[in-house]
Amino acid sequence: MKKEMKKPEKKEMKKKDLKDPVDEFMKLKNEILSEKIEEVFKTNSENYREELSKIGFEWSDDDYPDEIEEENSAVAQNQNQERLLAYFHGEIAFSDTLLDIFLTEKNAAEPNYPLFRKYFRQGNSNLKALIYRGLEKDPTDTGFLSDLAFLHEFHPMLKELIALYSRACELAEDSETFLELAEDFHLNTFPDGYDAYHALKEAYGPDTTKGMIIEHLIQAEREMDEDIMF
Numbered sequence: 001m002k003k004e005m006k007k008p009e010k011k012e013m014k015k016k017d018l019k020d021p022v023d024e025f026m027k028l029k030n031e032i033l034s035e036k037i038e039e040v041f042k043t044n045s046e047n048y049r050e051e052l053s054k055i056g057f058e059w060s061d062d063d064y065p066d067e068i069e070e071e072n073s074a075v076a077q078n079q080n081q082e083r084l085l086a087y088f089h090g091e092i093a094f095s096d097t098l099l100d101i102f103l104t105e106k107n108a109a110e111p112n113y114p115l116f117r118k119y120f121r122q123g124n125s126n127l128k129a130l131i132y133r134g135l136e137k138d139p140t141d142t143g144f145l146s147d148l149a150f151l152h153e154f155h156p157m158l159k160e161l162i163a164l165y166s167r168a169c170e171l172a173e174d175s176e177t178f179l180e181l182a183e184d185f186h187l188n189t190f191p192d193g194y195d196a197y198h199a200l201k202e203a204y205g206p207d208t209t210k211g212m213i214i215e216h217l218i219q220a221e222r223e224m225d226e227d228i229m230f
Contacts, residue, residue: 067114067117068121070114071114071115071117071118071121072118073114074112074114074115074118075115076112076115077112077115080101080104080105081105081112081115083098083101084098084101084102084105084116085115087126087130088119088124088126088127089126090126094126094129094130094133096133096137098130099130099133099134099137102130102134103143106143106147120147120150120151120153120154121154122154123151123154123155127151128148128151131144131147131148131151132148134147135148135164139164139167139168139171140168140171140172140177140181142177142180142181142184145164145165145168145181145184145188146184146188148160148161148164149161149184149188152188156192158189158192158194161188161189162189162194162196162199165181165184165185165188165189165196166185166199166203168181168185169181169182169185169200169203169210170203172210175209175210175213178210178213179213179217182196182197182200182213182214182217183217185200186217197214197217197218197221200214201214201215201218
């Protein structure tokens with residue numbers, strides 16, 4: 001319920017008169033919104049989109065008709081792709097060889113993006129299992145984590161994504177790997193309202209190498225935001 005603002009009597013309302021009340025209102029509004037967002041992720045993280053929409057968030061559909069048409073007409077172009085499709089359709093069992101095939105096709109000079117994007121869009125369970133197997137072999141693999149984040153765009157699983165990125169950051173043994181993982185963690189979860197930098201800062205504190213890296217990333221982002229504003 002809004003409070004009624006009384007009009008000033010016989011004097012002009014200046015910007016200075018408005019500054020403090022507006023600042024306080026926006027500060028309070030942001031605090032309330034942050035609390036609501038935090039509560040959603042604590043109590044209903046699996047259905048966060050529906051819950052966030054109830055407090056004013058709007059979701060836009062980024063699917064383009066030409067992309068879907070392209071995916072529907074895509075076909076396997078070699079034996080590797082045929083074998084992966086057979087696995088996605090449940091016609092053959094998983095084997096670690098399929099991981100190598102998947103990586104070969106993903107890192108090809110001209111990947112068949114429309115073909116594989118279709119299975120990400122569908123949330124194919126065998127594709128997800130393959131990605132998880134890749135992360136079992138190397139929990140810090142940025143490629144498989146990015147694949148999971150891409151799958152998350154079509155079929156939200158924020159809780160899983162946070163858990164796996166958090167584990168990867170914990171297991172990272174060198175600063176370069178940790179920095180890359182932390183940046184990806186932030187970029188792939190921030191659109192959903194999760195502050196990965198804050199979580200990592202809390203986890204590692206200011207007196208560790210990882211904590212100092214996070215502080216550096218936070219400062220870099222703050223400076224970038226200031227540059228955009230001015």
